[in-house]
Every structure is written in C-alpha cells, then in structure tokens.
Amino acid sequence: MVFNFRVYKKQSPNGKLTLYLGKRDFVDYISAVEAIDGVVVIDNEYKDRKIFGQIVCSFRYGREEDEVMGLNFQKDLYLTSQQVYPLSKTAETTKLQDRLMNKLGPNCYPFTFTLPPSAPSSVILQPGPEDDGKPCGVHYYVKLFVGETDTDRTHKRSTVSMAIRKVQYAPSKQGRQPCTVVRKDFMMSPGELELEVTLDKQVYHHSEQIAVNICVRNNSNKVVKKIKAMVQQGVDVVLFQNGQYRTTVAHLETQEGCPINPGSNLQKIIYLLPLLSSNIDRRGIALDGQLKKQDTNLASTTLLTSPDQRDAFGIIVSYAVKVKLYLGALGGELAAELPFVLMHQKPSAKGRLVQADSQMDVETFRQDTVDPDIDSEKFE
Incomplete structure (x- = not known):
C-alpha cells in the first residue's frame, strides 16, 4: 500500500x-x-x-x-x-x-x-x-x-x-426563506401599491443563479413603468467609522409586463447572477483573499457569532437583493430589500x-x- x-x-x-x-x-x-x-x-x-x-x-x-x-x-x-x-x-x-x-x-x-x-x-x-x-x-x-x-x-x-x-464555508442547513412585503400609499390619491419579494432560499453558492420572485399588486391610481432588480454587496471596513459602502454587482432592468396600470397585478421571476467577471474593473469590490496569481471570486458573506465580534482589522461583507418599482417623476419609487448569504460550498x-x-x-x-x-x- x-x-x-x-x-x-x-x-x-x-x-x-x-x-x-x-x-x-x-x-x-x-x-x-x-x-x-x-x-x-x-x-x-x-x-x-x-x-x-x-x-x-x-x-x-x-x-x-x-x-x-x-x-x-x-x-x-x-x-x-x-x-x-x-x-x-x-x-x-x-x-x-x-x-x-x-x-x-x-x-x-x-x-x-x-x-x-x-x-x-x-x-x-x-x-x-x-x-x-x-x-x-x-x-x-x-x-x-x-x-x-x-x-x-x-x-x-x-x-x-x-x-x-x-x-469560511456555507452552512449545511438552509435558514428561513427570505420574504418581505412593502406598501406605499399616496397623499393625494386613494389606495396603495404593494410589492412582495421572495427568494427561493437563504444560502447561495458562488456561480449559482438567484431567483427573485416579484409580486406587484397595484391598488392605487399610479402606473408602474419599469422594474429593476439588483444584487448589492455591502462592505464594512471596521477600522473606519464611515467605512461602509454598497456596490451593485449584478442587476437587471425590465419593462416586461409594464406598465402595471391601476387595479392590475403582476407576478414574475427575475434571475440574477453575481460574478466577478462582470465587475472585473470596478475598484473597491470585496474579493475572497487570494494567493498570488490565483483566480478568485466575489467575497463570501462574513459569518459572525454575534454583531459584537467585529475585529478592528476586519472587513465585514454582506449581500442583499433590492427590487425597485419606478412610478415616474411624480410618483417616485417603491423599494424592497432582502439579505441573503453567498458562500462557497464546503468541499x-x-x-x-x-x-x-x-x-x-x-x-x-x-x-x-x-x-x-x-x-x-x-x-x-
């Protein structure tokens, strides 16, 4: 042997x-x-x-x-x-x-x-x-x-x-399925606009598509003209008091199914794929630590036992899906946000x-x- x-x-x-x-x-x-x-x-x-x-x-x-x-x-x-x-x-x-x-x-x-x-x-x-x-x-x-x-x-x-x-590697068990509902009413008109966003799971692996389920219920007299979905990477450089910023690493803007007129509903799924290859020249994006001349990827989500365990020399990385409904110049917009975990699968x-x-x-x-x-x- x-x-x-x-x-x-x-x-x-x-x-x-x-x-x-x-x-x-x-x-x-x-x-x-x-x-x-x-x-x-x-x-x-x-x-x-x-x-x-x-x-x-x-x-x-x-x-x-x-x-x-x-x-x-x-x-x-x-x-x-x-x-x-x-x-x-x-x-x-x-x-x-x-x-x-x-x-x-x-x-x-x-x-x-x-x-x-x-x-x-x-x-x-x-x-x-x-x-x-x-x-x-x-x-x-x-x-x-x-x-x-x-x-x-x-x-x-x-x-x-x-x-x-x-x-760090992704946890073996999925958490609760991310879901949120936001509503917006208008001062000078009756009814409200409702946006429901759901992800198919909480933990995603690198190079895996994220399915964003969007449901719009328009009970107002406003018109939804377009929808934009994006994946945002949050970076917190703990050493600096103002060291927090966000960068969009994947996005999709669509008018399919729009305009959503008063009294109408829309349900659709948008797929997003955050990759380093789509952000190769963007300064400030957080990447996984790399060894010399070795390919890397977008940084994995930082997992902490508690929010207090933030080392002063650390960089905390998080991800969220954000969906926006655009109502025009006078109507403004309605946005919903869902955090998720993006990590490597444990080998x-x-x-x-x-x-x-x-x-x-x-x-x-x-x-x-x-x-x-x-x-x-x-x-x-």
Missing part, C-alpha cells in the same frame, strides 16, 4: 530553514478555527540557534503608492507566537507531521498554531486598473525566523514566510492523505502559478 500526499514548501533565502505546510486554506468554523500544522527542516548550522514561529495578520487600508513622507497604510497584527526549536515540550503531532518527519529525517520539527475565533477572514478590495502594489485588505502569513526572542528584529536571509488564507472531506494503488500515477501539483518561490512536493 502506498500513501501519496502533497505539501507546500518554501525555503529561506540562505536555504537554512525550509517550511512545509499541507494546505494553505484554513477553515473558520465560527466557534473555532482549524489548526495550522506543519514542519520546519533546520540546517545543521542552525541547530544551536532558536527558531520562532508567528502567524501574522496584515491589514492594508491604503494604497501602497500613496505611502509618502513616512506614511504607512499597513498594520501587522501578530496573532500567535511561539518557539518552534528547541521544543519546550513534546506536543501531539498529526498524521501529516508524522509522515513528513519520517520522510525528511531528524532535522525536521513539527509546529502547530491556533488562530483566535474572532480573527478576521481573508478579504481583499479590488484595485483599479491603474493601481499598482499590494491590494487593500486582510492577508495572513506563517512566518519562521531565527532569533534570541520572538520580539527580535528578523533578518530577511534567515526568515521564511508563506501566505495562507482564513476561509467533501477527503482528508490530506490519499490512499492510492501503487500502479496509479498521481499528478504532481506545481505551485509555480501561485508563488514562484513556492514548490509543491509529492511524497510516497
């Missing part, structure tokens, strides 16, 4: 430290965050030195090209820090760590980091077409370095860091170790498209 598994590998510039991770996406389960486990291979020349490890949450809240006259629009938060070598005590190891230590030899040492549940998710804000430098948002790094204490100034030649992501639990037949050829996964300094190795 042969076990095939692949890991991410990165070396320090002087080649004395080599970092191995089994994956780069770590799941936030709301109540706890998946442990970050890996190993480090230490060169014999560094066996008399101390090695420290840290998880760095880097929050960039301004453009890199605007950093002049000593300004710095980036804050680094060290979420956890510990000594990796020499080990202060024997810790429990995972299967991945055990296999890597058996494969890489006696200079291989395990480490495990735990993120706090309140740590913000990996989110970036899409830069404009003319913007250069690192995008604004929340980034995570695993960092290993040589020093006497964990507060020492690190040297680039003996430091290795690898980008990771903190992600099937296949584990990190893949049991394969010895005759089966498992393709080696190269990470050159992600980071030119990171390789992926296959062990048997």
